[in-house]
Amino acid sequence: MNLSNTQLYETGSDKKRRAVLVGARTGRTSEEEFEVGMYELKGLAKACDIEPVMNATQNLVAEDAATYIGSGKIEEIKAVIEMYDIDTAIFNNTLSPSQLANLSKALDVEVIDRTGLILNIFAERAKTKEARLQVDYAQLKYMLPRLVGLRANLSRQGGTGGSLSNKGSGEKQIELDRRKIEKEMAFLRRELEDVEKTRQLQRGRRSSAGIPLVALVGYTNAGKSTLMNRLIDDYGTDSGQKVFVEDMLFATLDTTVRKLETTSGRAFLLSDTVGFINDLPTDLVNAFHSTLEEALYADLIVEVIDSSDENHMMHSEVTARTLQQLGAGNIPRITVMNKAERLENVEIPLVRGDKIFISAKSGIGIRELVNLIEKKLNESLRRCTLKIPYDKSGIESQIRNSSQVVSVAYEGDGITMEAYLTSENYGRYSEYIE
Incomplete structure (x- = not known):
């Protein structure tokens, strides 16, 4: 057995689901992007409390229509699964419904793709009614064409999940599941329409007050919520209203809006919302559109970047693409290089035009950032x-x-x-x- 394209991880003794992480690189993806994607997949798996045991990768001219990866790689992964007592295979790609079903059958373990993994994280993190509605809708939309493969996964787990029933099997049961999901999706659509109407009313009230809106955006885990709380502490009109902070992917799924006031008396609203990630599932972007589009109504966007991350330039490109997708690409912007205390040869705070190096955790550079925000807002006044x-x-x-x-x-x-x-x-x- 050739294991030249595998990478074994050190694992703990805790009883967790154990996974092989599978990635296939085609000519559309650079080697650097592929490696970053596999590294992120490891973090996503851990965020789902799944223990990554090994990477299995393959270079492809084109994906296999039936199983995404080649038959030889499937046999290799089957051997790895048996050797290391693995119960889950996680693919760093979005699998088609037929690919998911075929791989579930071929590997005889639970198969999850990148989209399904991110959806699971969102489901775990969703706390408010709005976030749960958005996640539930995205999950159901993802599940609907994949019922065969997902039912195979559930049968291996010996239970049920989401909206899939555990009664019966075969095509008849799949059709019953499909009808149930379609009915639930119709209900959730109506609920989300009500949520959107409420958001529009809230935006209308904020707009009528004439207070400018500043939106914090950026890659997941860049420190947006830490920065939000620091600004609330120093400039908030109600310092008790902080946001949840945790060193984890997608810790924040809800939009939080707080009113701040500078030392000169300049008031503005600050919003913090869900972080971006490369290949954020389209279903999630659509389901969370009412949340993400807060940036679309901003007078100023503050992009927060983890400057200590070696892939921060790629993260910034993902943020720029996502903002463009939302229609917010032309809104004035400030770039905040956060966690700059970890950088060598950079004395903070450092301001370079519309870019500023700060440490949200220690508070260094916060005053200079607020001055820069005020300056940018005044340019449009x-x-x-x-x-x-x-x-x-x-x-x-x-x-x-x-x-x-x-x-x-x-x-x-x-x-x-x-x-x-x-x-x-x-x-x-x-x-x-x-």
Whole structure:
């Protein structure tokens, strides 16, 4: 048996599911991208509490339509499965329904592809009603054409999962499962439509307040939530409302929005949302669209990068592609090189144009980052003088709450204000602008 394209991992003694990680590289993927993908697959497996035992890789001119990998590699993996008491095979590709079914039969262990693995992580991490609805819908959409292969997986586990029933077998049962899933998907679609309406109302209220929105985006585990909490601590109007932080993939699945205020009195909203990853399943992007599109409505995007990760440039490219896919590619952006305390020959804080090196964990560079955010927001603002009659004094409060006010003077014929206005507020209060 030729094991030249395998890599054995050190494993612990804990009783966990044990997996062989399978990757096939075609000409469409560079060697570097392939290696990064396999490394990420190991992290994804661990996030699902699965112990990676070995890598099995293969170079292909083109994928096999029936089993993705070649028949020789299948025999090799079968030998590895028996030798190392492995019960799961995880593929670093999205398998077609027929490939999943054929591989489940050929390998006689549970077969999971990259999409299924990420969906499992999302299902484990989903805490709010909205996140659970989005994950459930994405899982069902993924399951629907793959019922044959997934039912084979479940029979090996000796149980059930998701929406698959454990009664009966064969084509009749698969058809019953299909009908049940389609019914559940229709229900979830209606629920998600209600969620989207609620989000639109929330955005409308935020927009009417005239407070700019700054969105934190970036690769998963780059430190967005740590940065969010640091900013809440230092500039939040309610420091008790922190977000969940954990050193794990996809720790955050929900959008969190908090109001911050700079030392100069400049107010803005800050949002933190789900992290990106290479080959984020399309079904997940679609299901989480209402969450991810928070970036689409931002006045400024703050991209958070783990500068200590040797693959951070590739991660940034993935973030850029995802933002483009969402339609947010042209929104003004600041790049935050986080975890810069781990870098050699870099003295932080360091600001280079619209890029800043910081440490969210220690707080070094936070003040400089907020100054940069304020500067970028002000670039899109217009400094105006407004004359407000006393019988319209409520306008003064609205402007104070939504804009950076330079000065206020109470005169005989009304209130004179100097303030920086967004284009939206400029139109809203145009009748008072001198």
